[in-house]
Amino acid sequence: MTDQKSISPRAWTELLLLALIWGGSFLSVRAALDELPVVTTVLHRTLWAMLALWGVVWLMRLPLPRDPGTWRAFLVMGLLNNVVPFGLLSWGQLHIESGLTAILNGTTAIFGVIVAAAAFPDERLTLRKIVGVGLGFTGVATAIGLDQFARFDIRSTAQLAILGATFSYALAGAWARKRMGHLPPQVAAAGMLTASTLMLLPTALLIDGPLTFDLQPTTWGALAYLSLAATAGAYLLYYRVLAMAGSGNLMLVTLLIPPVAIILGAWGRDESLAPNAFAGLGILAAGLLILNGTLWPRR
Numbered sequence: 001m002t003d004q005k006s007i008s009p010r011a012w013t014e015l016l017l018l019a020l021i022w023g024g025s026f027l028s029v030r031a032a033l034d035e036l037p038v039v040t041t042v043l044h045r046t047l048w049a050m051l052a053l054w055g056v057v058w059l060m061r062l063p064l065p066r067d068p069g070t071w072r073a074f075l076v077m078g079l080l081n082n083v084v085p086f087g088l089l090s091w092g093q094l095h096i097e098s099g100l101t102a103i104l105n106g107t108t109a110i111f112g113v114i115v116a117a118a119a120f121p122d123e124r125l126t127l128r129k130i131v132g133v134g135l136g137f138t139g140v141a142t143a144i145g146l147d148q149f150a151r152f153d154i155r156s157t158a159q160l161a162i163l164g165a166t167f168s169y170a171l172a173g174a175w176a177r178k179r180m181g182h183l184p185p186q187v188a189a190a191g192m193l194t195a196s197t198l199m200l201l202p203t204a205l206l207i208d209g210p211l212t213f214d215l216q217p218t219t220w221g222a223l224a225y226l227s228l229a230a231t232a233g234a235y236l237l238y239y240r241v242l243a244m245a246g247s248g249n250l251m252l253v254t255l256l257i258p259p260v261a262i263i264l265g266a267w268g269r270d271e272s273l274a275p276n277a278f279a280g281l282g283i284l285a286a287g288l289l290i291l292n293g294t295l296w297p298r299r
Helices: 009-033 038-060 068-093 098-105 107-119 127-144 154-179 185-207 217-250 253-269 275-292
Strands: none
Touching: 009 038, 009 068, 009 098, 009 217, 009 253, 038 068, 038 185, 038 217, 068 098, 068 154, 068 185, 098 107, 098 127, 098 154, 098 253, 098 275, 107 127, 107 154, 107 275, 127 154, 127 275, 185 217, 253 275
């Protein structure tokens, strides 16, 4: 079942830091896309994060997995948690605002509840979860806007791509619980990013052409933030907060990311969101707080 602990001031501090880091990733993605195509941007993100995390593994003297089954699990995890969602999120941001992307990204927790209920006997759907999921999807529909369902254009496609990314994240969470729980989190993250990079390298060469390193300083800054802070560093921080606060409280990070992304999008890209996006965020937040147990305490 979803684990929830009392949350200490230190855990709150690190939870807020994680939200700030991930909230800033949306602006960084959009900045990198000004010069780089989508697949190459994602490749840069996983490549440098992979190198950083293997450095951490080496410094910590952690044992390396050698059995083929673990590396096959890394391939699936890399596809579900990096290649597919990073690609869909990046492509979607070409057509919709960073803040709206962050709001829709909050459905990761909603899909996670559904996937976990289908995959694990101890995560069955209760009335509380059904209400939370229902409110979550209502919030998503409100944020997208009912008028979007009457027509289908590139903006609608981009929003569906973001939802596809969050569903992929949910599948990755279930896969990690089934196949990677025995590994130190640093090794699991490094192995996953290695598999992602190996898949992305030929894909980027085929779609975008040779990998280029002749980039503007702002692009390098965005890539450095994405790979080192928002990927390698955030993974390490994520597991620290998970250990301190539990998975139930960690769900709160999905509520804290959108305000950061909205503010940075307005500051860095002059983005503005329609009122329905903020209304949708409020409804989605209520659903997440019910799932978290804040508004509907568990028995």
